[in-house]
Amino acid sequence: MTDVLELPSTRHEAWRWADTGGIAAAAALAPVAPAKADFLDLPGARLLFVDGVLDDAASDLHRVRIGDLTPGDHPLGRRATHGWSLHLDAGAVADPVQVVHVATGGENHLAAQIVLAADTSAQLVETFVGAGWSNRQTRIRLGHAARLMRAVRMTQDAGFVSLRDDAELGEGASYVATVLGAGDQGARVDAAITLAGAGGYAEFGGALLTRDATKQECAVRVRHAAPNGQSHQLWRAVAADTSQASLAAAVEVARHAQKTDGEQSLRGLLLQRTATVNLKPELEIFADDVKCAHGATVGELDARALFYMASRGIPAPRAKALLTRAFVADALDRIADDTVRDAFAADADAWLERAL
């Protein structure tokens, strides 16, 4: 049993919707047989971690290294002290890196570090399966005009996935991340992204789909510390049954970060009225010449559209699935790679099949 009591209480604003009880319960899950590791049909590195331990035989590291990593001071992230890293020297081109995290009960912790030097680009796809508490700390450093594309899908059958990301973008760097919560585990996506150099571009968003009594949340803070930066946080939350999906997205613009363009689009969909969606867009702007748009709305499926579809012969569960898929499409469409996007869309479809 883990010392989860060391986590901040939900009285702290940043932990308001955190499901610390869910983490404790996940950490106490009895062992289960390892789930099948599904790598997508992409070239490049394949890393299979079972309970945070690399399965050598099933992995192909390419440029990735395994070793100890400096733990941060984040209450969750600091538990991960060992893991994988990818360092690209200036101008290097890397094939995609795929990581599959299999949990077989209990808790596991793993750290990752991605350091991209100037003018490099990398693509990362992560998949969580199995049951238990999977806790991850990911540190990202992007040099001048470096580009990282990342997609994370949380599709465990039970337990909890907690992600702590800490990203710093240099001048003209670009970081595009899409997260999908489409399993039956709880989740906390906790990220701090700093646009440290001028003209940085950050997209951090995704879709959280919750059912039964699970709780998932994102708690993301984007800091514009330099001028001419752009950030987009586009999140969709879909909650069924008595579940709870929470989106807290903050944008912070420092005094000298002029010409910042920050966008937050948080939208929730309640599939039943017993479910809960919490939205909290937050702006802290200290510069005067900025453009920050934010929207936050929660709604239900359009009854007129459901009847229209029924009148054409589409049964209610299918009609609801089509409308819900359309609702989350914006978020998943941000994934540039066809193979990855199709896989994530299929996960969302599978979730809808189960939930509706």
Next chain:
Amino acid sequence: MLKIENLHAEIDGKEILKGLSLEVNAGEIHAIMGPNGAGKSTLGYVLGGRPGYEVTAGSITFNGEDLLDKEPHERAAAGVFLGFQYPVEIPGVSNVQFLRESLNAQRAQRDEKPLSGAEFLKLARAQADALGLQQDMLKRPVNVGFSGGEKKRNEMVQMGIIDPAFAILDETDSGLDIDALRIVGDGINRIMRRPDKAVLLITHYQRLLDYVKPDRVHVLADGRITRSGGPELALQLEREGYAEVAA
């Protein structure tokens, strides 16, 4: 084919249909006319099974079966098509996907094989062409950003693809330009003018009836049919107004 007897229906506790009776046989086209707010669209929604439209008395049988017993999607599969007065916009769902889902959902309920993507596209393109709907509108989200007339044409494209046995067309003519009116009229005749099919045509104007000749014309006022007649009744209504003819 369709038999409505003493139908009473309410919305939010307010009675809208107040003892409506109507019989439509296979091979017939009936027009329903009547003042605003009389309950014409309500009749269409009740036939389609829209939630919130509660039938408090009376019966509706369709091909001998109790229609009210069926879910809305089952009514569609049984052959009932409702052309909407105000077609609904569905952002994020393409027309093609919507129509293919619709058709295959109906086919599945009737234990028929689904149409493949290619078979479906061929059918959809042919119907869109016949009704003068631009091909690229098939790819766009359902009705989103369509003009009033385009939405109505889209309803008819849907009807052509689904090929129902019975259609209730609620003011399909409103919002259509002169050419579109003729195209849509021809479409209704082509798709529905068959010995084994029937249509209930809700309209305010004679002009559609110039193209789609009704076998019977009814006046619906204050929740019931107050007068019925042949095609000449529509002309008389247009000349003299509801107050004179069907008060």
